[in-house]
Amino acid sequence: MSDQTDSTRVNYRLILVLTLVHFTGDFYSSFFTPLLPAFVDRLSLSLAQVGLITGLVRFISFIIQPAVGYLADRYETRGFVLSGLFLAFFSIPFTGMAPNFWVLLLLLCLGSVGSSMFHPSTTGMIPLYSGNRTGFCLSIFNTGGTLSFALGPIFITWYVARFGLSAMPWTLVLGLISFLFCLRYLPRPVSENLAHLGFIGAVKDSLGKVYKAIFLIWIVMVLRAVTGQAFMTFMPVFLAKQGHALTSVGLIVSLFIAAGTLSGLLGGYLADRIGFKIVFFLSHLLMLPALMLYLYLPGPYLYIGAFLAGFSVLAPLPLGVGMAQKLAPKSRAMVSSLMMGFAYGLGGAFSPLVGKLADIYGIEQVLFYIAFLPLISLFFIARFPKLK
Numbered sequence: 001m002s003d004q005t006d007s008t009r010v011n012y013r014l015i016l017v018l019t020l021v022h023f024t025g026d027f028y029s030s031f032f033t034p035l036l037p038a039f040v041d042r043l044s045l046s047l048a049q050v051g052l053i054t055g056l057v058r059f060i061s062f063i064i065q066p067a068v069g070y071l072a073d074r075y076e077t078r079g080f081v082l083s084g085l086f087l088a089f090f091s092i093p094f095t096g097m098a099p100n101f102w103v104l105l106l107l108l109c110l111g112s113v114g115s116s117m118f119h120p121s122t123t124g125m126i127p128l129y130s131g132n133r134t135g136f137c138l139s140i141f142n143t144g145g146t147l148s149f150a151l152g153p154i155f156i157t158w159y160v161a162r163f164g165l166s167a168m169p170w171t172l173v174l175g176l177i178s179f180l181f182c183l184r185y186l187p188r189p190v191s192e193n194l195a196h197l198g199f200i201g202a203v204k205d206s207l208g209k210v211y212k213a214i215f216l217i218w219i220v221m222v223l224r225a226v227t228g229q230a231f232m233t234f235m236p237v238f239l240a241k242q243g244h245a246l247t248s249v250g251l252i253v254s255l256f257i258a259a260g261t262l263s264g265l266l267g268g269y270l271a272d273r274i275g276f277k278i279v280f281f282l283s284h285l286l287m288l289p290a291l292m293l294y295l296y297l298p299g300p301y302l303y304i305g306a307f308l309a310g311f312s313v314l315a316p317l318p319l320g321v322g323m324a325q326k327l328a329p330k331s332r333a334m335v336s337s338l339m340m341g342f343a344y345g346l347g348g349a350f351s352p353l354v355g356k357l358a359d360i361y362g363i364e365q366v367l368f369y370i371a372f373l374p375l376i377s378l379f380f381i382a383r384f385p386k387l388k
Helices: 012-029 033-043 047-072 079-097 101-129 134-163 165-185 195-241 246-274 276-296 301-313 317-327 329-348 351-361 363-370 373-381
Strands: none
Touching (some): 012 101, 012 134, 012 165, 033 165, 033 195, 033 246, 047 079, 047 329, 047 351, 079 101, 079 165, 101 134, 101 317, 134 165, 134 246, 134 317, 195 246, 195 301, 195 317, 195 329, 195 351, 195 363, 195 373, 246 276, 246 301, 246 317, 276 301, 276 317, 276 363, 276 373, 317 329, 351 363
């Protein structure tokens, strides 16, 4: 309990420890997307298979995160975080040695299980140490993930270009070092003592009259996830087919996510001051033009398009979590899992369909129409409650 702070003061030390967990787990999760061209080439994968892998990996998050979030609100254990982090950094590096599609799928699914286990628990702990700066602290925490997704592609594409896919298992050393540090300093979660209510009773007690607002936020987060996952999964393949080298693809993906790191921090800062609803509306309004620039800007201007697209698409990521936690403070981990794993997983579960459509009509045409989805979100955002 000594680590607990008062209701207004931020405990930045523990916020940074939780952010390190997020960074480490997502660093390894970021390896797959920029290496898609290499896996497609080595294992002769179709776009439908690429979509199936992405969809199943996201669907696992869709299934597991809400369950882990429910349990994390009830039991004060570090087990979900530590075992999840271990699975993430241990399984994914071995994808470089996968001899076929099915082994690759298995290893990526194990990594997704790990990611699904540590996300709800760590996200649910942020409000305990964020004082009256929950939006900003969630943005710091989210930065750990987006920054890792920005640096991970650069690192792994350089590493694979230099040493080959088969040398990927050696990268787990970095995760092991971080894991040992977190094992020493990670605090134990504080539950909300809801175990006696059961699942239905806990949901009623946690959500109460705010379930409609939570549902609206969730719909918006799903539409954002469909859009973001489609561009993050298939743009690397599209760019490789246009002649971009693997390292160039990695840099473009990193720019996309690095921009989200900056916009996530800015979005959290502004949400604490002008309200979540306004920031949500502005970011979704800007997504369509930004994604069009990403898809159609020629030559070196493509890098500008990638930055602008990532800046708009990833900005709302911490906002959905922060808004839901404010509306349902008794169930921090579970509502976090709804906005991250459940929404993100369901959005990613559309990837097989996107991949199949891309096989039939072409990647460029499919991504063009998907870029219009954020406009639909504006209808739901207009019905959000005003909240700071």
